[in-house]
Amino acid sequence: MLQTTSFPSPPTKILWRQVWGLSVLLAAITFSWIAYGFYQPRILAKIGFVDLAAWLGIFQGLLGAVVEPIVGWFSDRLLGRFGSRLPQVAVGVTLAGLIFVIVSWLVEAQLAEQLRWIVPVMMTIWVIAMIIFRGPAIALLQGFAPTSQLPQANSVLALVLAITSATSPILGLILKQIGASLTFILGAIALLIGSVLLWSSMPRHLATATSPELTIANLTPNSAIAYSLPFLVGLGSGLEINLLLHILPHHLFAAIAHLPVEYSQSAILLIAGLATLPLRSLFGRQKTAFGMGCGLTIIAGCLTLSLLSENGIYLILISAIASIALGLVLTNTIPLALAMVPPHQAGFGTGLYFGGSGLATAIFASGVIALGEIPVIYGAFLSGFALAISLICLKKFINSTV
Template identity: 35%
Template sequence: MSRQPRKLTQPAILWLQVWGLAALQGAITLTWIVYNLYLPQLLVQFGYSKQLAVGLLIVENALAIVMEPLMGGLSDRTQRWLGTRFPLIAVGVVLSSALFIAIPAVVVFGQQADVTRTVLLVVLVSWALAMTVFRSPAISLLARYAKPTQLPLAASLLTLVAGVIGAFKPVASQFILSLGAVLTFSIGSLVLLATAAVLRWLNSHLETPEATVERTVAQPLSISALGLIFSTGVSLTWGTRSFMGMLPEMLTTQLDMANVDWLMVGIAIALAFAALPAGEWAVEVGNRKAMLIGIGVTVGLLQAIVFIPTWLTLGAAVVGVIAGLSVVSNSAIPFALMLVPHQQAGWGTGMYFGGVAAAVSLFGLVFPAANPIAPVAGAVGGAISFSVAAACIAASFQVRSTSDADLTRD
């Protein structure tokens, strides 16, 4: 009597691949930190005004509003046609790495060769666009590396790595600038290439039984789902930026401290590590329910920070906001992935990042980086933004995803 071949089941989370994706997310965060730090300096060296940096970032984010969903959708087609998203990811990473090195090269050698100043602007915008080519396709791989109900836990690694790297920006800025543009941009470029290569290698070890299905089956897009994802990206980003923008002034006033940079680093690190229990809890109670609870806690404590101004209230509220906000921020990408069919993961991720880009662009216009955000404006604006996000998440329960059969706890 012949034995039936045993069917291999995929683990709930492919941790090695998720770690590889988290490393790439960390590299993306690192390159943007380097870019934002050096941009004013490089513009001045090439004869531009330092203030141009603000306008340039706003334009780049405005372009990303269109590019992120477009590239995500294109990666969905690549997945159906070729069974993989990596051709698009590889093109984007290689192009981004080359242009990243080209930025300081234009500044250092361009003046000697009488290169026109417009060339630098073209290279800067081209690099920002190249980053949009692969970010949404890459992050959408999370849907492949974890089952729908386990996405918040898997996403917590990405939140942790990106959060820890971003946390040290206030205190590491001078060190990064002291390395010099050429060395720093070269390191960033090599890290980006290396992490993408590692992720590609890890991904190649996966069995792909669903690839043939994805090549032939194309699910229709839900416009309402994409609209909710985009709006959630806008409102969550605006709310988070409002809170983080007003917090330094609140800490300075209530704690009577001249410099709160290290305290901000500690808060940012706490937010990053809080993603791990937040992701596990979101798996237990359901991702969208967890987001709604997290938003409720965050909105309430934001008002307490401002309208009950004592150091005790501030300390307790900051701890509570860290808990609530970590749930919300960590669950955002899983929310986008759960709301679209598996074959449209690129579209879902791209729409979310498009919403993030829209919020960053508008926020830069309303609150210039040089001006601190007034606590009342930050608290009220943040509360309104988070409330809009809560409305979008609540409305999403009426949108049926092809993954709904798996979302028994959501």
């Protein structure tokens, strides 16, 4: 008889072994995105698609905005029918790893000019493969902790995500030395190891869950508005995070000579990751919306305050405060996405949130292409606009739960 893995009801305590297993997979996902982001423009430039690199990023962000919610909805159906999201995770990991290996071969091959289009197509398929399992994997967190302790459990994921992302400049130096082919093979191996460790950490038991599903027939105007809230909060928070990691590092670069932008970005992410540990108990499950609102408000305020001075010490202080606020946002992200939908639609909720973040990335990338470097005043204005969207949606969500 087939054994599947799921959690029919939330556990009575945090399952730290499973949380850390999921965090290892998240670290592998982050490493894969770093490798992809490092080599994508280089590979496309090498085969003659210099201008396509930026536009492909926009297209892939828009693709995520559409595909993420669909994949999340499908994972909920899979869980309701078979009692586990892990088959979808396994399929996505296998496909992403296989494409990594294929691309590692393509970058070494001498492709004929009429076959060059295969490379950007494979890159786009790889992004879809990553989307297939990233959201459903993160939705597993709902079964790893009591509802009231989701922020504490999520702080581990936020810590691993931030610290792994902060190593990007150092990883870039290493990846440049080992070459694209070996980098993509390592990415495939990392995804395989992460998925195996997650799978091995899961307790095995039979599950027969038949959860109600969202259908077009029962999608009323009120429920459509409710389901739009996590998407719009993801859009607002994603836009603010992109602006934070762009505006302040570039502003610091102008104020303090010889301070590379990528190292400022790493410092912001590192501080944010470390800040998740003391912040994880500050806002309980019922206050995740308030915690998210506070974090986003502080970030927008810091971006606005950066207009007042170009003094290096002042900007470092502003960046440190914004970094701690980013830690607050990361701590509450997944618990909030899970709280904004019914428990049996956890995959759909995370998919909606990440879909909004994908759209934010596409909008931000469009701004970078149009302006080259987004001025501080534009960043302050856009962050205020993103904050307004997020706060309106968060207020509506809070009012709906009262």
